[in-house]
Amino acid sequence: MFLDFMSEVETLLLGAIDQCRFELPENGSNRLQLEISPHADVASSVAFRLAPVLRRSPKAIAEELHRSMTPGPGGLVDQIELAGPYLNFFVNRKFLNSVVVQAQGQECWTGRLTDRAIVEHTSANPNGPLHVGHIRNSVIGDTIARVLKRAGSDVETQYYVNDMGRQIAIVVWGKDRYGLDSSKPDHAIARVYIEANRALNADPELKREIDILIERYEGKDQEVAAKVKSAVDYAISGIEETLRRLNISHDAYHWESEYAVSGEMADILQRLENTGLTQWEDGAFQLDLSGYGFEKKMVLKRADGTSLYITRDLAYHRWKAQHCDRVVDILGADHKLISSQLRTALGLLGVREPEVVIFEFVSLPDGSMSTRKGKFISADELLDEVEKQAFEEVTTRRPEEGEEFRRDVARQVALGAVRYDIIKVSPEKATTFDWKNALDFEKLSAPFIQYSHARACSILRKAGMQGSFDPELLQDENEVALIKKIAEFDLVVDRSARELKPHQLANYARELAESFNQFYRFSPVLEVEPALRASRLALVNAGRNALRVTLETLGIPALESM
RNA sequence: GGACCCGUGGCUUAGCCAGGAUAUAGCACCGGGCUUCUAACCCGGGGGUCGCGGGUUCGAAUCCCGCCGGGUCCGCCA
Numbered sequence: 222m223f224l225d226f227m228s229e230v231e232t233l234l235l236g237a238i239d240q241c242r243f244e245l246p247e248n249g250s251n252r253l254q255l256e257i258s259p260h261a262d263v264a265s266s267v268a269f270r271l272a273p274v275l276r277r278s279p280k281a282i283a284e285e286l287h288r289s290m291t292p293g294p295g296g297l298v299d300q301i302e303l304a305g306p307y308l309n310f311f312v313n314r315k316f317l318n319s320v321v322v323q324a325q326g327q328e329c330w331t332g333r334l335t336d337r338a339i340v341e342h343t344s345a346n347p348n349g350p351l352h353v354g355h356i357r358n359s360v361i362g363d364t365i366a367r368v369l370k371r372a373g374s375d376v377e378t379q380y381y382v383n384d385m386g387r388q389i390a391i392v393v394w395g396k397d398r399y400g401l402d403s404s405k406p407d408h409a410i411a412r413v414y415i416e417a418n419r420a421l422n423a424d425p426e427l428k429r430e431i432d433i434l435i436e437r438y439e440g441k442d443q444e445v446a447a448k449v450k451s452a453v454d455y456a457i458s459g460i461e462e463t464l465r466r467l468n469i470s471h472d473a474y475h476w477e478s479e480y481a482v483s484g485e486m487a488d489i490l491q492r493l494e495n496t497g498l499t500q501w502e503d504g505a506f507q508l509d510l511s512g513y514g515f516e517k518k519m520v521l522k523r524a525d526g527t528s529l530y531i532t533r534d535l536a537y538h539r540w541k542a543q544h545c546d547r548v549v550d551i552l553g554a555d556h557k558l559i560s561s562q563l564r565t566a567l568g569l570l571g572v573r574e575p576e577v578v579i580f581e582f583v584s585l586p587d588g589s590m591s592t593r594k595g596k597f598i599s600a601d602e603l604l605d606e607v608e609k610q611a612f613e614e615v616t617t618r619r620p621e622e623g624e625e626f627r628r629d630v631a632r633q634v635a636l637g638a639v640r641y642d643i644i645k646v647s648p649e650k651a652t653t654f655d656w657k658n659a660l661d662f663e664k665l666s667a668p669f670i671q672y673s674h675a676r677a678c679s680i681l682r683k684a685g686m687q688g689s690f691d692p693e694l695l696q697d698e699n700e701v702a703l704i705k706k707i708a709e710f711d712l713v714v715d716r717s718a719r720e721l722k723p724h725q726l727a728n729y730a731r732e733l734a735e736s737f738n739q740f741y742r743f744s745p746v747l748e749v750e751p752a753l754r755a756s757r758l759a760l761v762n763a764g765r766n767a768l769r770v771t772l773e774t775l776g777i778p779a780l781e782s783m
Numbered sequence: 784g785g786a787c788c789c790g791u792g793g794c795u796u797a798g799c800c801a802g803g804a805u806a807u808a809g810c811a812c813c814g815g816g817c818u819u820c821u822a823a824c825c826c827g828g829g830g831g832u833c834g835c836g837g838g839u840u841c842g843a844a845u846c847c848c849g850c851c852g853g854g855u856c857c858g859c860c861a
Contacts, residue, residue: 250800250801251801252801254801254802254803256803258804259804259805260804264803264804266802266803266804269802269803269841269842272841273841279803279841304804305804306803306804307803307804346861383861386860386861387860387861388860388861389861503859504859505859506859507859514786515786515857516785516786516857517857517858520858520859521859522859523859524859525859527859529859529860529861530860530861531861534861553855554787554788554854554855554856555855555856555861556855556856556861557786557787557788557855557856558786558787558855558856558857559856559861561786561787579787579788579855581788581789581854581855582854582855584854589854589855614823615823618821618822618823619821634823645796645797646795646796647796647797649788649789650788650789650796651788651789651853651854651855652795655795657810658794658795658810661809661810662823663809663810663823664808664809664810664823664824665795665796665808665809665810666809666823668823669823669824671823672821672823672824673824675821675823676820676821676824679820679821680820680821683820684820720800724797725797728797728807728808731808731809732808735808738824738825739825741820741824741825742824742825742826743825745819745820746820747820748819748820761820782821783821783823
C-alpha cells in the first residue's frame, strides 16, 4: 500500500532528476530526502541537496523538477505541489479506494521479506522468576519476532539456557541443602538461590563446594548432570508459565552444555588459537583483543580447565549463523561490552555477527533489581496486580456481564497493558518501574487500542451481512485520514523489521486507534443512507482488520468486546 | 580513570542513525461534549532556553568537539 506509493514517488523524482540532467549527491540511504510530512503525504527537500552542486537556488531547482514530473494515469500519485523549495506529493483517489478494497482481505498485511531469522530473547538464568526487567527483554524479543514474521521472514525464537554457570551450581547446591517449598517452581528456586547466596557470603569456605560442582558437571558426572537438569527444568517450567501469561513462547531451547558436550566449543577454542591472538596467562587461556580496542583480555578457559559463558556462546552463535540468514539477540545493557567482544571474536572466526538489540535497565525507585538479593518485582506479581485493576475497571463499565466475561477481558487487557507499556518506549531509554504508570489504562496504552477494535467489532456485529460498496463515497476528512493511516501499516512494519525497532509499531498502533476514534466520532455508520452506510461499513471493516493485525503483531489480544 | 547509552513543557515520551517548512503524543491542569454505532472516547486551552557551551551548514532537537547530570560495563560471573 504505502510502500507502493513511495516507490512510485521515487521513480517520478529520479526520472525528473535524470531528465533535468542533475547529479544527485550520495548521502546516506535517504538520497531523495523523502519524509512523511504535515504538508503532504510525502514531501521531498531534495532541491536543497542539489543547490550547492548546481549553484542555483533550491526554489528554482524545485520548480524545474516540478515541471519535469507528470504522474502517470495508471499510478497512485495525484497532484504534485510546489511549495517553494519543497515538492509535496499526494496520493490520488485510486490509491485511497484500493486501500479500502485491499484492507477487506487478509493478503495485504504481510511484507515481502523471504529470509530466515533466529531471534534469541529472554534467556534469563534459571535461578528465579522473571522480574519486571527480564520481561523488557521478552517483550522486545517476542515483538521483534512477530514484526519480522509479519514482514514476511521465517522466524524461529530461541531461549538459550544457562545450565553451566556458577549461578546454576549455586541453585543446585541450595536445592540440596534447603529443599524446595510448594510455591510456583521459579519462585521456589529463587528462595533456595537467595538462601544459598546468604550462606556463601557468610562462610566463604563453602565456595569450594560450588567449584567442585562445576568441575563435576563439566566432567560429565551423571549424578550432577541429573541434578542440574532437574533444577533447570523446574525453574524453566515456572518461567514458561509466566511467559505464557504474556502471550510469549519459544520455538526452541538450546542448552549451553550442548556446545561443551558436542565438542563444538573445543573446535572454537582451536580455531581461536590458530589466529595467534591467544595466550596462557596465570594458568588461564585468554584471547587478546587489544588490537580491536578492548583493553582487557577475554578469558576463554579458567585455570582449573572449566569453560566460561563467552566460549560456549561463541559456539552457539556459530550454530545460529549456520542455520539462518539473520541472527538477532536481545540483550540487557550489562551485555554491551561482552557482546561487542563476542562479535569481534566471531569476526576473527569468519562467522557472521549477530544483530544485537540492547535495552537499558529497568530499575526500582530505590535502585536496581537483584535476583540474588531477592530485590525485585516479579512479572507474576505485576500481572496479578494489573489484572486486579483491570477487573475493577471492567466491572465498573460492564456490570451486567457475567464474571467469566469480566475475568477474561481483565486478563487480556492486563496482558496488553503490560506489553504495550514496555514496547512503547524505545529500548535505549533506561526506565524506572512505577506502579501508578503500570496501572493506568488511558490513551497511551493498550486498552485504548483494544477499545477501538472492540468498537469496530461492535458496529460490524450490529450491521449484519455486508454487501458491495463504493469506496469513492468516503470523502470526509476523518475518513480519508483513517484510510491513509491504514495504508501506512506496510511502511511501518517494513521499517520496524529492517531496523529492529518495535516501538515504532507501538506508536503506529496508537495513531491508528486515534484515527479510528475520530472517524467513529464524526462519521455515523449504521444510521445513514444505504450506499454511504455500505461504504462506511467497509471502512470500519478495513480499520478493524488493520487494528487487529497491528495488535496481533504487538502480541496483544484484539478483543471483540470489552 | 576508560568505554558505551540517555538528557525534549511539572512527570513520562516520539522525532536523532539517513539535518529542512508551525518540535510528537500521553499524564497532570483549565474548559466543553453521553435521549445518537461501547465516553477505556472525542473537541478546545495554557505550558518547551529540545541539559549547557562552542563548531559545521543557507538551515541543527538531529552532525562534530568540550563540559555537566543520570544509567550500564570494565570478573578465571552470566
